[in-house]
Amino acid sequence: MSMTTQGGMRRAATLPRRGTAGRLAGQLGWFSLGLGLLEIVAARPLARQLGMHGREDLLRLQGLREVVMGVGILTARDRRPWIIGRVAGDAVDAALLAGHAPHARPGSLALAMASVAAVTVLDLICAESLRTEEGDYAARADAVRAYATRSAFPKGLEQSRGAARDFQVPRDFRIPDALRPWNAA
Amino acid sequence: MRALVWHGKEDIRCESVPDPRIEHPRDAIIKVTSCAICGSDLHLFDNMIPAMKRGDIMGHEAMGEVVEVGPEASGKLKVGDRVVVPFTITCGECWQCKRGNFSLCERTNRNGAMQEKVFGRVGAGLFGYTQLTGGYPGGQAEYLRVPCADETHIKVPSTLSDEQVLFLSDILPTGWQGAVQCDIQPEDTVCIWGAGPVGLMCVVSAVLLGAKQVICIDRVPERLAMAQANGAIPINFDTESVIQRIDELTDRKGPEKCIDAVGMEAHATATLDSIYDRVKQAMMLESDRAHVLREMVYVARPGGVLSVPGVYGGLVDKFPMGLVMNKGLTIRTGQTHVRRWTDDLLRRIEEGQLDPSFVITHKVPLEQGPAMYKTFRDKQDGCVKVVLKP
Incomplete structure (x- = not known):
């Protein structure tokens, strides 16, 4: 039982293919990058829409944060801490929007708030899913190799197929007679 | 102590x-x-x-x-x-x-x-x-x-x-009962959702009970490796379409027997309905994420059996009862x-x-x-x- 653990497993040098959550994280990374750049280059018109006139530097700072998050997500081996960072960033965004709400254009504010809420849900789902998906890639690759020979059948797989056909399925566990072949006993 | x-x-x-x-x-x-x-x-x-x-x-x-x-x-x-x-x-x-x-x-x-x-x-x-x-x-x-x-x-x-x-x-009698509830026949394809310990015991039981073909669905590669080592055809739902692959393996007929060895915490991100479940669960509008149940109902061969050893705790949403009825499915479950x-x-x-x-x-x-x-x-x-x- 080589995998029975007293310690961790070796790390491999390369990253395997990302799963669904990893790919979603990547998309959120690109989204971060794009949003961040937008906040930096278009801080003035955005500030006008969101009631943050005179706070353009704060908006650029948020943009810089988004860019850092985006780069972090796209380059990290383990993307989960960065996605959790995004959730914290979402909270900051929501607080800023709420703080400047009295000065914002209602339509723009509603759109921005809805967008933050939707992205927060995606961030949370992604963070949760990454917990099991990212893990330790190398350990996973080693485990796949180690487990590929673990069998429940001491006599071998082929000899075990149907070995329990002698088992009498109790009457109350049998499929309904109506679903058996019409000519079956 | x-x-x-x-x-x-x-x-x-x-x-x-x-x-x-x-x-x-x-x-x-x-x-x-x-x-x-x-x-x-x-x-x-x-x-x-x-x-x-x-x-x-x-x-x-x-x-x-x-x-x-x-x-x-x-x-x-x-x-x-x-x-x-x-x-x-x-x-x-x-x-x-x-x-x-x-x-x-x-x-x-x-x-x-x-x-x-x-x-x-x-x-x-x-x-x-x-x-x-x-x-x-x-x-x-x-x-x-x-x-x-x-x-x-x-x-x-x-x-x-x-x-x-x-x-x-x-886990052994649970996997066994999960398979026995299917009343496996020699011509049956048995499809098992989940390659955790109970799912693996379902695989072993289905093989012993003489299923023609055993399929196991999960996304954790090492667990799928174990399922494969014990006679199952693995499907990684992260990298391939479950429905398409099952169609290929069953000549578009669907598995006669389906086993849910996942239960109430099916993972989000795989499909739209699983994301929907996660959001509703977070808002306390449902307690259990029923993606596996929906998928079983959808892919099962009409007249088939769905066996549910996976643990559910309360309420599920968007359960396709119309499919269950029209496909004449039998659902067996229980501790x-x-x-x-x-x-x-x-x-x-x-x-x-x-x-x-x-x-x-x-x-x-x-x-x-x-x-x-x-x-x-x-x-x-x-x-x-x-x-x-x-």
Whole structure:
């Protein structure tokens, strides 16, 4: 039982293919990058829409944060801490929007708030899913190799197929007679 | 004694607690030699099932040596006997027990009134699995009090190791019942969702029971590797379309038999409906994520059987009852009637037909249990099954 653990497993040098959550994280990374750049280059018109006139530097700072998050997500081996960072960033965004709400254009504010809420849900789902998906890639690759020979059948797989056909399925566990072949006993 | 104690969400601690004692003449006390963390313990770790109480002792997969026997249990048990403890506590005398429906025992849930309010009727008492099922201290401890011990035990011979027989307590008979509920025929394709310990036992059982083809769906590569090593065709839902692949494997007919070995915490991100479930669950508008049930209903061959050994705790949403009706599907589910199957399974282990210890990946002292909950839940370090040694 080589995998029975007293310690961790070796790390491999390369990253395997990302799963669904990893790919979603990547998309959120690109989204971060794009949003961040937008906040930096278009801080003035955005500030006008969101009631943050005179706070353009704060908006650029948020943009810089988004860019850092985006780069972090796209380059990290383990993307989960960065996605959790995004959730914290979402909270900051929501607080800023709420703080400047009295000065914002209602339509723009509603759109921005809805967008933050939707992205927060995606961030949370992604963070949760990454917990099991990212893990330790190398350990996973080693485990796949180690487990590929673990069998429940001491006599071998082929000899075990149907070995329990002698088992009498109790009457109350049998499929309904109506679903058996019409000519079956 | 030392025991793993529940304190809240993701908060399980190894603590000193009072030793158990005989409380009823049918009780016995066992010194636990091995116990395991079950996938369904993770629902408690995640606080997904209500009615856990701070201080509850965890665990319902345990075995050990009898060290004390109450006077009414002494006819069938004696000090020194080596026993595996079924996770369902059974009186052996009630209407359900007499029919072999041990997990529905009408007498052993001492908090039956509480469960009746939630479920309408009462089921058996369970070890270490919320106040709803009796609030009995669990087996992740140095000692365990076994109520109705004259009925609630499986004697095991000394020729077999703990690892070979421990899983008679739950996952082996659960996987077996999951397959037996399908009444597998030689021409059947059996499709199993989930390659966790119960899913793997379903795979093994379906192979032994002679299914023509066994398919196993998961996204954890090492678990799929284990399923494949035991005769299943693996489908990784992260990298391929489940429905398309099943269509290919069944000539677009669908599997005759489907088994849900996942339960209420199916992962989000795979499909739109699973994201919908996650959002609704977060808003407390549903308790269980039913993606696997929906997918089984959709892909099953008309007239097929859906077997659900996976644990569900409450309410699901968007369940396609119209498909169930129009496809003439049969759904079979329930907690495992452990003792109904264990004599036969023990014989098969003794005869060398199967060895369920293949699933153990981590064997650690009880003190490392709290950390192993997280490792197991997050599927880290190749973790598939954890055995604890008190």
